[in-house]
Amino acid sequence: MRLWIEWSIIWTLRVVGGLVLIVAVAFPFYWMIIASLTPLARLLADPTDIGIHLGEMIFTTYPEIWNVFHFSRFFLNSTYVSIVTVALTLVFSTLGAYAVARLRFRGRTVLSRGILLVYMFPAIAVAIPIYVIFSKLGLRNNLNGLVLFYLAQTFPVALYMLHSYFKTVPPDLEEAGRIDGCSRFSVIWRITVPLSLPAMISVALYTFMIAWNEFLFAFLFLDSPSSYTLPRGIQAVANNVNVSQQLLMTGAVIATLPVVAVFFLFERYFIRGLTAGAVKG
Amino acid sequence: MRIWGERGTLQDQEQRLAYLFLLVPVTIVFLVIIFPTVWNLWLSFHKLSLRDLRTSAPLSLNFTTYSYLKVFGDLDFTSSLIATLTYSIGGTLITLLLGLGTALLLSPKFRGRGAMRGLFLIPYIAPVVAVTFTWRLLLDPRGPIMTALVNVGWLKQPLHLLGQRPLAMTTLILFQGWRYFPLAFLFIMARLQAIPRTLYEAADVDGATPFQKFFYVTLPQLKLILATLGLLRFMWTFNRFDDVYLLTSGAAGTKVLPVLVVDYLIGQFDVGAGAAAAMVLFGCLTVLLIIYFRLIMRRAEQMEV
Numbered sequence: 012m013r014l015w016i017e018w019s020i021i022w023t024l025r026v027v028g029g030l031v032l033i034v035a036v037a038f039p040f041y042w043m044i045i046a047s048l049t050p051l052a053r054l055l056a057d058p059t060d061i062g063i064h065l066g067e068m069i070f071t072t073y074p075e076i077w078n079v080f081h082f083s084r085f086f087l088n089s090t091y092v093s094i095v096t097v098a099l100t101l102v103f104s105t106l107g108a109y110a111v112a113r114l115r116f117r118g119r120t121v122l123s124r125g126i127l128l129v130y131m132f133p134a135i136a137v138a139i140p141i142y143v144i145f146s147k148l149g150l151r152n153n154l155n156g157l158v159l160f161y162l163a164q165t166f167p168v169a170l171y172m173l174h175s176y177f178k179t180v181p182p183d184l185e186e187a188g189r190i191d192g193c194s195r196f197s198v199i200w201r202i203t204v205p206l207s208l209p210a211m212i213s214v215a216l217y218t219f220m221i222a223w224n225e226f227l228f229a230f231l232f233l234d235s236p237s238s239y240t241l242p243r244g245i246q247a248v249a250n251n252v253n254v255s256q257q258l259l260m261t262g263a264v265i266a267t268l269p270v271v272a273v274f275f276l277f278e279r280y281f282i283r284g285l286t287a288g289a290v291k292g
Numbered sequence: 293m294r295i296w297g298e299r300g301t302l303q304d305q306e307q308r309l310a311y312l313f314l315l316v317p318v319t320i321v322f323l324v325i326i327f328p329t330v331w332n333l334w335l336s337f338h339k340l341s342l343r344d345l346r347t348s349a350p351l352s353l354n355f356t357t358y359s360y361l362k363v364f365g366d367l368d369f370t371s372s373l374i375a376t377l378t379y380s381i382g383g384t385l386i387t388l389l390l391g392l393g394t395a396l397l398l399s400p401k402f403r404g405r406g407a408m409r410g411l412f413l414i415p416y417i418a419p420v421v422a423v424t425f426t427w428r429l430l431l432d433p434r435g436p437i438m439t440a441l442v443n444v445g446w447l448k449q450p451l452h453l454l455g456q457r458p459l460a461m462t463t464l465i466l467f468q469g470w471r472y473f474p475l476a477f478l479f480i481m482a483r484l485q486a487i488p489r490t491l492y493e494a495a496d497v498d499g500a501t502p503f504q505k506f507f508y509v510t511l512p513q514l515k516l517i518l519a520t521l522g523l524l525r526f527m528w529t530f531n532r533f534d535d536v537y538l539l540t541s542g543a544a545g546t547k548v549l550p551v552l553v554v555d556y557l558i559g560q561f562d563v564g565a566g567a568a569a570a571m572v573l574f575g576c577l578t579v580l581l582i583i584y585f586r587l588i589m590r591r592a593e594q595m596e597v
Contacts, residue, residue: 017502029397029408032390035470036412042436043426058436059443106313115303116310122318131581132325133531135550136574139557139566140328140335146345163324166317195309224419226534231554242421246538249425256429263422274417278410285413285478 043267046260047072054256072261076248080258081236082265085244088154089223089266092240095158096222097215100165104214107166108173109199113182123174130167134227142231152238160228165218172217172284176210177203213284216277223270241266329574336360336567345563359564363556363572366565368547376530376548378461383468383529384522390469391476392518395484396506398477416474424538427467428454460544464536468529476521483517484510519587527580531573549573 045061046054048068053060076082110116111123141160150156180203188198204211229243239247245262248254274281339358340349363369394412398405415423429435431453438450453463487510495505533550536542542551549569556566 014501021502025397028393032394032397033408033411036415039423039426039430040414040418042430043422046429057439058434059440061436103316107317110310110313114306114310114313116307119310122314128581129321129325131527131584132329133528133550133573133577135531135533135553136570136577137325137328137332138553139563139570140331141324142557143335143345143350143563144328144331147350159320160324162317163320166321170317220417224421226419226421226538227554231558242419245419245421245425259425260429263419263425266419267422270417270419271414274413275410281417282413282478285416285475 040267043260043263046257047264049257051255051257072257073265076258076261076265080244080248080254080262081239082241082244082262084237085239085241086265088239089241092154092157092161093219093222095155096161096165097218099158099162100169100218101211101215103162104166104169104173105199105204105211108170108177109203111170111174112177113185126167126171126174130171134164138227138231141228145232151232152235153232154238154240157228157232157240158222160232161218161222161225164225165221169214169218172214173207173210176207180206209280209283212277212280216273216281217284219273220270220281223266332567332570332574335564336571338564338567340563340567342557342561342563350563359562359568362562362565363568368552369569371545372547372549372552375461375546379464379468379532379536379546379548380526380529382461382465383472383532384525386465386469387472387476387525388518388522390473391480391521392514394473394477395480398481399484412477413474415471420471420534421538423471424467424535428539431463454540455544457545460540460546464539464546467535467539468532471535472525476525479517479521480514483514487513523580523584523587527577527584530576530580 042061045063048070049064050067050069053067077086111119111126145151145153145156148156150159184206185198185202188202189195193201224242225240226242226246229240230246233239233243236244236247241262245259245266248262249259335350336359337355337357338350338352339354339356344350398409430437432438433450433452438447438453441447442450451459453459491509491513492505495509500508531550532548533554536546536548537551537554540546542548542555547555550573553566553569553573556562556569
């Protein structure tokens with residue numbers, strides 16, 4: 012009897028909880044898309060109407076925000092910042108992680124502990140001094156300055172992830188390569204990197220997510236619209252009283268789609284990257 | 293190696309190569325994280341406005357405790373501390389609870405489990421700006437949710453969920469749970485699947501009910517991961533700027549410390565006070581970090597989790 016009661020409680024919780032969660036997670040994204048396609052008058056007249064009315068949908072908001080509100084520019088900026096951050100993180104943290112995993116040098120223990128510590132540092136604690144430094148050096152409104160900051164955020168995670176992966180790769184193959192006369196660089200490029208591809212992909216995806224979504228520093232450092240990234244652009248557009256809900260949601264869709272698409276394409280790697288790196292955020 | 297000209301023992305060469313490989317990451321982390329952290333301390337002992345940044349004032353040797361006095365004397369400061377603690381504790385608890393629930397929900401194999409897992413991760417993956425503005429419109433007094441609740445008759449008047457005390461803080465905490473439960477869920481799920489099946493078989497032999505199995509087998513096995521996650525989430529919620537700023541801009545009793553820091557900087561143009569407030573934040577964090585490394589890392593090493 013007790014067993015039966017407990018099982019029915021568990022199954023009720025499972026079904027009800029599952030349904031509530033699905034709705035709570037999916038609904039905002041569903042509404043985001045619907046709101047971007049529904050005429051504003053309709054949205055204001057009856058906000059509770061959240062169904063799909065194919066005949067009445069309008070697609071003008073996308074070209075409008077893309078051209079009139081310069082989202083093409085913001086998209087380009089976000090793409091630039093993300094790709095450069097991912098590429099530089101991969102190159103330098105591969106080399107660095109290789110050194111920590113394979114080479115003997117003084118300060119190795121300090122460094123591998125330090126990685127974890129730096130990785131815990133919150134961005135907000137350095138926001139003010141970096142604001143001062145970037146203002147002094149003229150790095151504000153400069154996308155490369157933003158990249159520089161993102162690199163400092165991603166290096167610790169990337170170094171940590173890659174070095175623990177390299178440790179699981181047996182060094183025998185690399186040694187064989189060395190004996191056959193390969194230089195260190197070509198050993199890394201031809202042997203270590205291909206063997207660690209899953210970890211590299213995870214790092215790339217995690218880094219991409221950070222750079223694409225980051226708000227605080229984009230907000231503090233970018234003042235001129237020509238340098239806005241998508242998150243900064245959306246926030247600026249939201250503060251503009253002339254902008255409708257519809258346009259705002261259009262911007263949100265434009266910013267969300269790429270990162271969610273990448274997530275579903277590489278879900279397995281993405282999750283590995285999240286579990287390794289996402290203690291933070 | 294030839295590139296450096298100089299020759300040494302094999303070990304010297306190895307060491308030099310290692311330093312070369314680490315040069316860029318270490319330099320960038322030093323320039324953008326370690327040096328600014330130290331310099332923040334310096335700035336916090338100056339009276340500096342945004343306009344002073346054009347002069348050499350940030351470098352001057354005129355130290356003053358003006359900024360700290362201002363921050364500690366600020367009426368916002370105490371309420372900010374309380375808000376930060378409420379937000380961190382509430383946010384952490386709800387994230388863990390939802391994460392645990394979801395992990396338990398998805399632990400048996402069933403059709404559509406993979407799809408559900410994918411779906412549940414989206415709140416964390418999507419840009420914070422996109423999801424905060426979506427929720428802001430959804431929760432607006434004239435938005436779909438409030439209008440529906442009034443129409444159904446559950447509410448007489450629409451609530452201002454993001455602009456009213458204490459609703460605003462409650463909403464922020466719930467949002468924190470909505471956005472970060474995927475993370476907690478991933479970690480708890482991984483640990484859940486690593487629990488040896490034999491423990492459950494033994495419990496079955498003893499005639500344990502599902503609840504007993506949960507409380508006497510599952511939960512003790514999850515204790516360490518829950519404690520670790522709890523501390524980490526607490527630290528990160530403590531520093532959370534984006535979510536709060538974008539949802540309420542710090543209105544209605546939600547001005548948490550990170551928002552206060554930015555408010556000093558771009559709202560009051562007071563760089564020194566911003567730095568001092570950041571130092572307070574940093575101090576709290578150091579304490580938490582020490583606890584984390586002392587307690588959790590050591591226990592984790594012993595138990596090899």
